[in-house]
Amino acid sequence: GVKIVTIGGGSSYTPELMEGFIKRYDELPVREIWLVDIEDGKEKLETVGEMAQRMWDASPYDVKIHLTLDRREALQDADFVTTQFRVGLLNARVKDERIPLSYGMVGQETNGAGGIFKAFRTIPVILGIVEDMKELCPNAWLINFTNPSGMVTDAIIRYGKWEKVLGLCNVPVGAMMAEPELIGKTLDELVYSFAGLNHFHWHRVKDLRGNDVTSEIIDKMYGDEDSGIPANIHDIPFFKEQLKQMNMIPCGYHRYYYRYEEMLAHMLEEYNDPNVGTRAQQVKQTEAELFELYKDPNLNVKPEQLSKRGGAHYSDAACETIASIYANKNTHIVVSTKNNGAVPDLAPDDVVEVSAYVGAAGARPIAFGSFQPAERGWLQLMKNMELTVEQAAVTGDSGLALQAFTMNPLIPSGQTAKRVLDELLVAHKKYLPQF
Numbered sequence: 047g048v049k050i051v052t053i054g055g056g057s058s059y060t061p062e063l064m065e066g067f068i069k070r071y072d073e074l075p076v077r078e079i080w081l082v083d084i085e086d087g088k089e090k091l092e093t094v095g096e097m098a099q100r101m102w103d104a105s106p107y108d109v110k111i112h113l114t115l116d117r118r119e120a121l122q123d124a125d126f127v128t129t130q131f132r133v134g135l136l137n138a139r140v141k142d143e144r145i146p147l148s149y150g151m152v153g154q155e156t157n158g159a160g161g162i163f164k165a166f167r168t169i170p171v172i173l174g175i176v177e178d179m180k181e182l183c184p185n186a187w188l189i190n191f192t193n194p195s196g197m198v199t200d201a202i203i204r205y206g207k208w209e210k211v212l213g214l215c216n217v218p219v220g221a222m223m224a225e226p227e228l229i230g231k232t233l234d235e236l237v238y239s240f241a242g243l244n245h246f247h248w249h250r251v252k253d254l255r256g257n258d259v260t261s262e263i264i265d266k267m268y269g270d271e272d273s274g275i276p277a278n279i280h281d282i283p284f285f286k287e288q289l290k291q292m293n294m295i296p297c298g299y300h301r302y303y304y305r306y307e308e309m310l311a312h313m314l315e316e317y318n319d320p321n322v323g324t325r326a327q328q329v330k331q332t333e334a335e336l337f338e339l340y341k342d343p344n345l346n347v348k349p350e351q352l353s354k355r356g357g358a359h360y361s362d363a364a365c366e367t368i369a370s371i372y373a374n375k376n377t378h379i380v381v382s383t384k385n386n387g388a389v390p391d392l393a394p395d396d397v398v399e400v401s402a403y404v405g406a407a408g409a410r411p412i413a414f415g416s417f418q419p420a421e422r423g424w425l426q427l428m429k430n431m432e433l434t435v436e437q438a439a440v441t442g443d444s445g446l447a448l449q450a451f452t453m454n455p456l457i458p459s460g461q462t463a464k465r466v467l468d469e470l471l472v473a474h475k476k477y478l479p480q481f
């Protein structure tokens with residue numbers, strides 16, 4: 047049987063993960079699941095851990111959930127380690143969003159100044175996890191979901207020197223679930239090709255005869271139907287002529303770059319409305335509701351309310367990835383992995399988010415080809431911005447942090463940027479020992 051370890055096990059997403067494993071038990075015979083958390087997450091861990099055990103007890107399978115605050119105890123002989131932790135919990139996210147917004151900049155958990163600081167807090171922790179894995183489970187696969195998922199995955203390989211890792215995101219899953227219907231097709235009648243970076247990828251779609259249907263989907267994206275945008279992103283439409291020109295569908299997060307003005311205006315409006323607040327404040331409410339439900343000893347299925355979270359359906363990516371590695375399925379999955387030439391516009395050892403075949407040897411990225419100058423420019427800027435963030439995260443060099451801020455398209459350079467940087471450094475001091 048397979049031993050799974052989930053770090054950040056107290057997350058409200060854990061029941062999703064359990065559902066995904068239960069659904070796939072026939073191809074992925076799980077023996078035990080260890081949910082790891084820290085002192086600050088102890089209560090959440092206990093509540094969601096009991097809920098997880100009830101889900102298995104209601105299934106035909108005999109799986110034991112272990113709860114622990116001792117990561118090293120859990121990692122011993124693990125086969126798969128999944129990570130879904132949030133350093134500083136939602137209070138840290140509130141600061142990532144609130145501080146930039148208070149200076150009139152986008153305040154978002156994976157983009158702009160907030161995303162940079164989430165990387166600063168997370169990268170040292172993930173590198174510590176990798177060191178433990180080298181000692182306790184050197185053959186395990188690390189499946190990273192922790193944001194910013196692309197940078198974290200890149201840092202695991204580049205600085206942690208750990209190659210058996212795949213980064214995941216639910217955004218591609220959402221697109222593949224919603225779009226086929228828009229053109230009256232099912233997913234198995236289409237071929238999807240994704241390439242770019244996490245929360246900064248584009249995709250094209252063909253039918254089984256090789257005809258490009260991207261443009262057809264673009265046309266239908268302007269109706270009332272759901273085109274798969276995650277619940278946490280405000281749905282300002284892209285300019286149609288721009289999508290038609292590129293003949294690709296950008297990911298939901300591209301709105302912050304292609305419609306900067308409108309996204310910022312909407313964010314400021316919510317932030318300045320005391321009844322709404324930042325996304326993290328909204329998520330706190332959803333989380334409280336979810337944990338109330340999880341406390342019900344009769345609940346043993348994933349509740350509907352979880353779909354209010356932007357990460358809904360992520361277990362479809364996580365569990366499918368693990369099952370594909372375990373059973374050498376060579377499934378098409380969109381993962382963050384080493385480029386290896388799939389995107390010639392970036393270096394071979396840059397981590398990209400790309401369509402890949404996932405099997406026992408990991409991910410084989412599918413060649414996407416070069417981008418046109420417009421998208422190539424964005425991509426190269428964003429990747430090198432990410433690399434600067436990672437370098438700052440491992441060295442604690444505040445000059446590098448300022449360099450990353452200056453490169454980031456969502457942060458206008460100047461005195462205000464420096465003020466936001468300094469304020470975030472102070473606000474997150476407890477979680478930034480490297481600075």
Ligand code: NAD
Pocket residue numbers: 053054055056057058059082083084086087088090091129130131132133134135136155171190191192193194195214215216217356357360
């Ligand atoms: P959360 O706030 O519920 O945090 C999950 C748990 O992590 C908490 O119980 C917390 O105590 C624990 N934790 C914090 N520091 C830890 C540490 N050092 N070691 C072990 N556990 C620790 O978070 P959430 O909303 O469930 O999200 C979890 C993570 O997944 C976040 O990083 C989030 O950005 C990410 N996420 C990613 C995607 C994606 O598409 N890749 C989607 C949704 C969420």
Ligand code: G6P
Pocket residue numbers: 155156193215216217276277278325329354355356357358
């Ligand atoms: C998305 C993303 C995640 C992100 C999340 C936020 O769709 O893919 O990477 O962290 O949703 O959701 P939340 O409900 O926490 O705002």
Ligand code: MN
Pocket residue numbers: 195214215216217245
């Ligand atoms: Mn994501």
